[in-house]
Amino acid sequence: MPERRIDLPQGTLDLLILRTLALEPQHGWAISERIYQISSKVLFVQQGSLYPALHRLERKGWIKARWGASENNRRAKFYELTALGRKQLEVEESTWRKLAAAVAQILETT
Amino acid sequence: MLNDLLLRMRSLFRRKIVEVEMDEELRFHFANQVAKLVHSGLAPQEARRRARLEFGGMDQVKEEYRDSRGVTFIETLLQDIRYGVRTLRKNPGFAAIAVLTLALAVGASTAIFSVVDAVLLRPLPFKDPVRLVWAMEHFAFGPSTVVSADFPAWKDRNHVFEQIGAFGGTSGANLTGAGEPARVTVTKVTTALFSMLGVQPVAGRAFLADEGKQDQEHVALLNEALWRNRFSADSRIIGETIRLDGTGYLVVGVMPASVRPQADVWTPLALDAEIFSPHSPRWMMLAAVGRLKPGIEISQAQSDLQVISQQMDKEYPPQAAQFRAHETVEVIPLHEMLVQNVRSLLLILLGTVGFVLLIACANVANLLLSRSVVRGREIAVRAALGAGRLRLIQQLLTEGLLLAAIGGVLGSITGLWATRILRQLIPATLPADVRLDPRIFGFSAAIITLALFLFGLIPALIASQTDVNETLKEGGLRLGASPGTHRLRGLMSAGEIALSLILLVGAGLLIRSFLRLTEVDLGFDPNGLLIATVERPLTAAFDSQQHSAFFQASLERIRNLPGVKEAALTQRYPLGPPHNATMMLRVQGAENFRPPQPITVTEISPDYFHVLRIRLLKGRTFSDSDVATAQGAAIINESLARMVFGTREPVGQHISFTPRPSPWSEVVGVVADIRDNAIEERPAPEIFVPYLQQPSFSMTFVLRTESNPLMLAGAVREAVQGIDKNQPLSDTTTMDEVIAKSVALRRFRMLLLGLFALLALLLAVIGVYGVIAYSSSQRTHEFGVRIALGADRRDILNLVVRQGFKLALLGVSTGVAGALILTRFLSSLLYEVGPRDPLTFAGVTILLMLVALAASYIPARRATRVDPMVALRYE
Numbered sequence: 001m002p003e004r005r006i007d008l009p010q011g012t013l014d015l016l017i018l019r020t021l022a023l024e025p026q027h028g029w030a031i032s033e034r035i036y037q038i039s040s041k042v043l044f045v046q047q048g049s050l051y052p053a054l055h056r057l058e059r060k061g062w063i064k065a066r067w068g069a070s071e072n073n074r075r076a077k078f079y080e081l082t083a084l085g086r087k088q089l090e091v092e093e094s095t096w097r098k099l100a101a102a103v104a105q106i107l108e109t110t
Numbered sequence: 111m112l113n114d115l116l117l118r119m120r121s122l123f124r125r126k127i128v129e130v131e132m133d134e135e136l137r138f139h140f141a142n143q144v145a146k147l148v149h150s151g152l153a154p155q156e157a158r159r160r161a162r163l164e165f166g167g168m169d170q171v172k173e174e175y176r177d178s179r180g181v182t183f184i185e186t187l188l189q190d191i192r193y194g195v196r197t198l199r200k201n202p203g204f205a206a207i208a209v210l211t212l213a214l215a216v217g218a219s220t221a222i223f224s225v226v227d228a229v230l231l232r233p234l235p236f237k238d239p240v241r242l243v244w245a246m247e248h249f250a251f252g253p254s255t256v257v258s259a260d261f262p263a264w265k266d267r268n269h270v271f272e273q274i275g276a277f278g279g280t281s282g283a284n285l286t287g288a289g290e291p292a293r294v295t296v297t298k299v300t301t302a303l304f305s306m307l308g309v310q311p312v313a314g315r316a317f318l319a320d321e322g323k324q325d326q327e328h329v330a331l332l333n334e335a336l337w338r339n340r341f342s343a344d345s346r347i348i349g350e351t352i353r354l355d356g357t358g359y360l361v362v363g364v365m366p367a368s369v370r371p372q373a374d375v376w377t378p379l380a381l382d383a384e385i386f387s388p389h390s391p392r393w394m395m396l397a398a399v400g401r402l403k404p405g406i407e408i409s410q411a412q413s414d415l416q417v418i419s420q421q422m423d424k425e426y427p428p429q430a431a432q433f434r435a436h437e438t439v440e441v442i443p444l445h446e447m448l449v450q451n452v453r454s455l456l457l458i459l460l461g462t463v464g465f466v467l468l469i470a471c472a473n474v475a476n477l478l479l480s481r482s483v484v485r486g487r488e489i490a491v492r493a494a495l496g497a498g499r500l501r502l503i504q505q506l507l508t509e510g511l512l513l514a515a516i517g518g519v520l521g522s523i524t525g526l527w528a529t530r531i532l533r534q535l536i537p538a539t540l541p542a543d544v545r546l547d548p549r550i551f552g553f554s555a556a557i558i559t560l561a562l563f564l565f566g567l568i569p570a571l572i573a574s575q576t577d578v579n580e581t582l583k584e585g586g587l588r589l590g591a592s593p594g595t596h597r598l599r600g601l602m603s604a605g606e607i608a609l610s611l612i613l614l615v616g617a618g619l620l621i622r623s624f625l626r627l628t629e630v631d632l633g634f635d636p637n638g639l640l641i642a643t644v645e646r647p648l649t650a651a652f653d654s655q656q657h658s659a660f661f662q663a664s665l666e667r668i669r670n671l672p673g674v675k676e677a678a679l680t681q682r683y684p685l686g687p688p689h690n691a692t693m694m695l696r697v698q699g700a701e702n703f704r705p706p707q708p709i710t711v712t713e714i715s716p717d718y719f720h721v722l723r724i725r726l727l728k729g730r731t732f733s734d735s736d737v738a739t740a741q742g743a744a745i746i747n748e749s750l751a752r753m754v755f756g757t758r759e760p761v762g763q764h765i766s767f768t769p770r771p772s773p774w775s776e777v778v779g780v781v782a783d784i785r786d787n788a789i790e791e792r793p794a795p796e797i798f799v800p801y802l803q804q805p806s807f808s809m810t811f812v813l814r815t816e817s818n819p820l821m822l823a824g825a826v827r828e829a830v831q832g833i834d835k836n837q838p839l840s841d842t843t844t845m846d847e848v849i850a851k852s853v854a855l856r857r858f859r860m861l862l863l864g865l866f867a868l869l870a871l872l873l874a875v876i877g878v879y880g881v882i883a884y885s886s887s888q889r890t891h892e893f894g895v896r897i898a899l900g901a902d903r904r905d906i907l908n909l910v911v912r913q914g915f916k917l918a919l920l921g922v923s924t925g926v927a928g929a930l931i932l933t934r935f936l937s938s939l940l941y942e943v944g945p946r947d948p949l950t951f952a953g954v955t956i957l958l959m960l961v962a963l964a965a966s967y968i969p970a971r972r973a974t975r976v977d978p979m980v981a982l983r984y985e
Contacts, residue, residue: 028135029142047139047164048171051132052178059178061113070138077135 008043013053015096016043018081018089021063025080027070028054054079062088122184132175140165186501190508198512204481205513207876208474212517213524214869215470216558219463220525223553225532226456228542229449231549235368235541237308238401243408244447245274245398245415248438255395258385260422264398265381267418270411274400275303276379277371282645282808283354285340285375286836293645293840294336296354297373298322301380304331304365306401313337314348314363321362322378330359331376335367355647368541370448371397388426399444412441448540454938455859456535461935462616462866465609467557468564469873472602475565476877478510479599480884482573489573502574503567510566518558525554534858572598596885600917603877607921608928610870611958615929616936617867618950620860623941627853633784633793634684635723638675639845640819641683642826644837645808654805655738660833661801661809665715667829668811673822677813679715681806683845684722684786685852695797697754698764698774709750710786710794711767713801713809719745719781721814729761729779736800742775743800748783750795767797775799789852790941810841819844859939871958874921875965882914883969893973894981903974910973914966918959926955 008016020031031054032045057063062085070076081089121128140161147157165171198205233239245264246254256264261276268274277299285294301317310316312334321329330352332341341347351358354375365376385394402411416439423434482489489502497505529544536542572595644664646657661679669677695705716732718724727748736743744765751760764774783793801809815822823842830837886893893906933945943950 027138029139032139033142033146047136048174051136051171051175055175055178059114059117074138074141075134076138077131 008045008049012096013045013049014057015089015092016045017050017053017057017079018062018085018092021079021081022086022089025068025078027076027078031079057085060088061085125185132172136168136171136175140168186504187508190505191512193505194509194512197509201481204477208477208513209517209520211470211473211873211876212514212558212561213520215463215467216518216521216554216561217524217528218866218869219467219557220522220550220554221528221532222456222459222463224526224529224544224550225535226460227547227549227553228544229452229456229536229540232542232545234445234448239445240443241272241402241404242307242444243400243402243411243441244444245400245411245439245441247419248440249434249436254440256398258394258396259388259390259426260419261396261398262381262386263418263422264415267421268400268411268414270403270406270414271400272403273302273306274398275300275306276396276398277303278394278396279379280371280373282840283375284356284645284647284836284838286353286356287351291836291838292340293838294354294374295372296330296375296377297371298379299371299376301378303399304369306399307369309366309369311363312366313345314361316363316365317378320380322380323382324380326380328357328359329362329378330354332361332364333367333374333376334364336374337364370539370541372539388422400441408441408443412439415439415441448537452535452537454935458616458935458939459535459859459862459866461932462613462863465613466866466870466873467561469606469609469870469877471561471564472606473565473873473877473880474510474513474561475569476599476602476880478506478565478569479572479595480880482506482569486573499574503570506570506573507562507566510562510570514558514562514566518554518561521558522551522554526550532862534855568598599881599884601920603874603881604917604921604924606870606874606877607918607958607962608925610867610874611922611925611954612929612932613863613867613870614954614958615925615933615950617860617864618954619933619936619940619943619945619947620856620863622943622947622950623939624853624856624860626942627789627856630785630789632684632789632849633724633782636845636849638815638817638819639722640813640815640822640826641686641810641841641843641845641848642813642823642830642839643808643810643841644830645840646837647807654807657807658738658802658805661805663833664830665811667832668813668826671822671825671829673816673825675814675816676717676721677811678718678721679801679809680718680812681713681801681809682710683810683812683848684784685788685845685848686810688787692767694767695754696766698766703754705753705795707795709767710796711804712796712798713804713806714798715801718798718812721812722784724784725782727780727782729777731779732798732800737802738805740803742773742803743778744775745779745781745798746777747781747793747796747798749793750797751780753795765797789849856939856941871961874958875961878914878917878962879965879968881917882910882966883972885913886910886969886973889973890976890981893976894978897976898978898982906974906976907970910970911963911966914962914970915959917966918962921962922955922958925958926951 016035017031020026020034026034028047028050032047032050035043035045054063054065058065058079062082063079064082065077065079067075068078143161143164144154144157147160148154152160162168234242236242245256247256247260248254255278256276258276258278265274277297279298281296282293283296285292299317301319301321304311304316311331314331317329317331320326332347337343337347345364347361348363349361351360352375353359354377359375359377384390400411402408419437419439423431423437426434492502492505493499526546533544536544644661646660665677665679668674692709692711695703695709697703714732716734716736719726719731729745731745732743746754746760746765754760754765755763760777760780763777765777766772766774781798785791786793786796811826813819813822813826820842823839826842827839830839893901893909896906896909897903929951930946937945
């Protein structure tokens with residue numbers, strides 16, 4: 001386990017979850033695992049934040065849950081993006097890109 | 111959003127399934143994590159340990175997960191309610207006192223409010239009632255009405271009314287035709303009055319514009335109540351003819367009983383009648399009701415009518431100038447006119463129940479506070495386990511809510527039941543009745559909420575402020591309230607004493623007034639008197655001589671009935687219905703004399719004074735020789751003698767109270783004043799004349815009987831109907847009943863206020879007792895030490911009672927100050943007692959001090975019995 005883990009900035013968890021689910025439906029563990037792997041083991045999502053966040057997104061109607069079988073044939077709860085969620089993802093992605101670009105610009109010029 | 115709602119509902123109602131699913135999901139996650147770690151080469155045991163560490167506490171994750179469902183509030187609320195019910199059930203005594211206290215206070219408030227709602231808040235059941243006004247003229251002498259001769263001018267020349275109508279001439283009439291003859295009240299109304307009020311007939315039609323004019327057929331409208339009781343609600347009565355005092359009237363319709371003016375039968379009042387001319391020999395006193403044009407202010411209407419009435423002055427004959435001098439017009443909202451007698455009483459009662467409610471809240475708050483101190487350990491443990499302050503407040507408040515809800519519901523039910531008794535506060539002239547409507551429930555809910563915040567929130571705030579360390583350290587028993595809490599509780603019970611003192615002073619003043627009233631010397635002996643009024647038909651077929659012959663024959667028969675000791679006739683009996691008074695009094699030799707106030711003239715039979723035991727002061731009473739053909743005789747009362755003759759000898763003087771050139775009557779005697787109009791009113795000047803010289807169509811038999819007067823009522827009716835079988839008795843009662851009725855409202859409000867004051871006293875006593883008992887139980891240890899160090903039991907007693915005394919002193923002095931400010935609102939309800947009556951204030955103050963001391967004496971006695979050994983081992 002790498003020593004340097006970065007805490008997620010406020011509001012980015014939702015974006016990451018939505019982005020992860022854009023490819024295919026996933027269960028909770030796979031979502032956190034994928035974020036961990038793709039971020040080169042920098043971003044680690046605590047269970048204590050992951051599940052409440054999933055629930056919150058479900059209540060907003062951006063994702064929906066259904067029970068299915070996992071890779072090793074255990075019952076698991078799979079989350080998938082809804083049409084509404086897909087739209088939300090676009091919005092959040094572009095917001096994030098603008099924000100990141102702006103921050104980067106400031107960091108470079110000063 | 112629907113999605114959100116569905117999920118929340120699922121979390122709430124399928125709680126078990128949701129919990130199981132959450133469990134499964136988290137376990138799946140955990141298993142995957144372990145598998146991954148094993149895969150990376152860790153031993154299974156080590157992998158599980160590592161995973162658990164990463165997880166950071168399964169239950170914490172679950173709690174956060176649960177919070178995200180968005181139903182935590184409701185869930186914990188349900189939990190708190192369940193817990194609250196359990197604790198209340200375990201303390202039935204506490205629960206019963208708190209609930210009962212609240213139920214009484216909420217019940218009293220609801221009951222009073224429902225009457226206030228019916229009388230003051232609800233609009234009149236007429237069309238667009240805010241524009242309806244009552245218009246009247248004030249003259250130098252008595253009544254505020256409209257002189258009939260002014261009304262046509264008001265109607266035709268005003269610029270402010272859409273419509274204006276009038277009514278008056280209310281009188282009794284004998285209704286004959288089917289069945290027993292009955293006595294009914296008949297009121298004359300202008301033809302458009304009912305349509306102006308927007309009241310539709312129940313059957314048939316209202317009056318037509320031309321009806322009531324001189325050459326028109328006589329028509330009448332029946333009251334729905336009369337129609338139901340007497341004609342079995344048969345609509346065939348419409349088109350039939352009824353007879354009023356022998357004259358036929360065609361029934362054209364039936365009006366609902368809620369219409370005003372109240373009467374059994376209405377007949378039309380047409381403006382071509384003689385009474386509407388300024389030159390008429392007799393005018394009528396009318397009441398005028400108008401509908402303002404939109405946008406017209408009451409003050410505009412008033413000045414408009416004032417101008418018209420002043421123009422009218424010139425159209426009257428010169429003799430009228432005296433009575434028309436200083437005439438003023440007043441216009442007030444119709445609703446205000448109808449409720450003006452009860453408004454202040456109702457507001458006083460509303461204030462009273464408000465006080466009772468405050469006292470009840472203070473009491474329940476005190477109870478909750480002492481319980482929360484007892485429960486200090488529980489609260490501290492909860493806080494230690496991580497309950498936040500908000501969460502603790504929520505729990506404590508929920509218990510309060512539970513009490514408020516139970517007490518409130520019980521209270522509303524008793525309150526609505528109690529309104530049956532309070533209904534008599536509604537004036538008869540007001541077409542209103544207590545009715546359940548959302549406003550009353552809203553009011554109840556509002557005061558329950560208010561009560562909850564008063565008694566629930568404060569203790570909750572204080573109790574949740576617990577210092578975990580200190581409380582747990584102190585151990586289970588000597589958990590003390592903080593000095594601040596204690597001071598607050600003391601202040602609350604002092605406040606209770608103050609409020610109940612104000613109410614007790616109010617009740618005391620009313621009781622003193624009532625006692626004063628019962629001590630009044632009436633001037634006659636009311637015991638064993640039967641009163642029976644007979645009103646002869648007012649038609650041309652009967653002249654006055656026939657009336658007097660009829661009454662004389664009836665009196666003869668009644669006098670000889672077994673059980674009758676004495677009997678007499680009078681045109682009006684003391685404390686009976688009001689009577690016309692005259693401003694016309696001439697005195698021989700003092701032509702410039704004008705009476706400063708109206709004078710009652712009463713026709714009586716010679717033995718009237720003897721039967722009523724009215725004292726003759728000078729001269730003689732009437733005799734059988736004072737007949738129509740003899741010289742006119744008159745007896746005056748003391749007040750009149752003083753007013754007219756001063757120190758001169760009245761007997762032998764000559765007076766007259768009919769227009770000239772009527773003959774003079776000789777004053778033959780002077781009688782003592784009696785309470786004639788109302789017990790609380792000073793006697794007015796009065797003249798008595800022999801009824802044979804001034805026969806009247808309406809006379810009352812006054813019988814002094816040997817036993818229960820009412821047993822003779824049937825015999826009197828038979829005696830009267832033995833002479834004229836169509837003659838009903840209009841009113842049969844006893845003098846005791848007349849007196850009871852004349853003080854009934856006074857008695858009722860005294861009882862009501864007294865009841866509330868007693869309730870307040872009781873609650874305040876419980877409050878003081880609670881505070882003292884609690885604080886002395888807190889000081890058990892201290893008392894033990896004191897006794898061990900040699901303190902006398904008397905010293906301990908003094909210590910505790912002194913604390914109660916301080917509370918009482920603070921409460922009483924605040925209360926006296928409050929009462930001094932507030933009792934002036936009672937002035938209009940008092941009789942011969944000042945609103946700052948020292949006796950009442952002193953009495954109530956002493957009473958409250960004694961009661962408060964007694965309430966603290968009981969716990970003080972208990973404190974003296976403290977065994978120092980036990981007390982010191984207490985820790």
